[in-house]
Amino acid sequence: MSVSTFAVAGATGRLGCHVVEVLAERGHRVVPMSRATGVDVITGQGLAEALDGAEVVIDVASWHASDQGAATEFFRTSAGNLQEAGRRAGVARIVMASIIGVDKATAGFLVAKKVHEECLLSGPVPVRLLRAAQFHEFVGQLLDWRQGDVAYVPALPSQLVACRAVAEELVDLAIAAHSPGMPVPEIAGPRREILAEAARLLGARRGVKVVGVDGSAIPDAELAADGAFLPGPHAKLAGPTFQEWLDAQL
Template sequence: MKVVVIGGTGLIGSKLVTKLGEHGHEAVSAAPNTGVNTLTGEGLAEALDGAAVVVDVSNSPSFADDAVMEFFRTSTTNLLEYSAKAGVGHYVALSVVGTDRLSESGYFRAKIEQEKLIRDSGRPYSIVHATQFFEFVRGIADLSTVDGKVHLPPVLFQPMASDDVAAGVGRVAVGEPLNGIREIGGPEQFRLDELVRKALAAADDPREVVTDEQASYSGARISERTLLPGPDAQLGEITLRTWLAQRQ
């Protein structure tokens, strides 16, 4: 089966291409540095020729509100158009658990728009909602740093390793279209502030993590369970302890 992975040279995309190849699929990595640009359409027709599945795991280079909205709107519109012309039978996109509950955030408003475009396209599709990746925990700390201190709310959080994300997306990609959402998450729950505190300590990052119930997450106010997947989520296997050990 030919599967085109948009964003195939990134963190998740590169792992997904490898996993699909190991299972005997023809996995094509599509990204600007491989000659495929979803914003301009360059290389899309050629990459999608003969593909059974297209998987979009790309992300905006800028998280500024207008820029991220323009990225997902333009990229998704082009991908839907070109994949329809190529007769691609399954459109898969990676999104985020809690997206529909985070509309205060410009980034998540753009993800909501991306998902709406896919649902309204009439194409057979699957959307994978993943919890946040272990690899991005320090990025959360950076976005939440004020005057040198990391301010985070004490909400529940169920992050997962990127290897488990790629595996979860891969399983959906080679299956029948869901025409709906599949949630995937990590095997353990933490409090967000405690997890970031532990991750920064493991990385010898001296920043203090302040437990702040008024702090936002990516610009949105959240409740205790906003970032958690539902009871039917498929959970990964890699624990935080295992992931940290692999990084040493």
């Protein structure tokens, strides 16, 4: 396998750190891009220098909150900057991490991710998408939104997946031969989980009581309950179950 140079947007984030690790393990040159490394995909600071000599960009930069408007603006701006800087640098392609079900979403953060996809795909540099299920690590965020010692977590289905498994699939997609006409690839964990039940497992270790709720207060709860954000039949199922992943954290 030849050595390539990959620039990773969002390199210090939850998923980005795994992408950097996988690329390094496979012997590739990695240019980590984040504000911590002096590269800002919103202002463009340091972007041209970081992409100089890069063959592929892996975009895993994300917005830190669920507000649709702010997230949409972040993704629209970052996509435009990555496309323009990538074109100037002669980047061969951009590989982006997205979320299963964004094409069905009508509100909230997933709509912002749909705009992210559209903005990247409309640019001059070819783009490959990977849609992933919610991460195992996401369950910890649900516990952080607690009231006192109680976390109210939607009892909605998901096929939770480990960040490491998603990172490996992103790298595979980045180096694979192009397959025109194929559906957008998806990756999810090995089995269906209920978010509230997964949160109870983690909550028991953190001393947090978890109460399952119907999720009606969150965007597209009815769609989620009907399985709209679960993987399709062509999805790759990979990595540990939530329980296996949790046990490995000890």
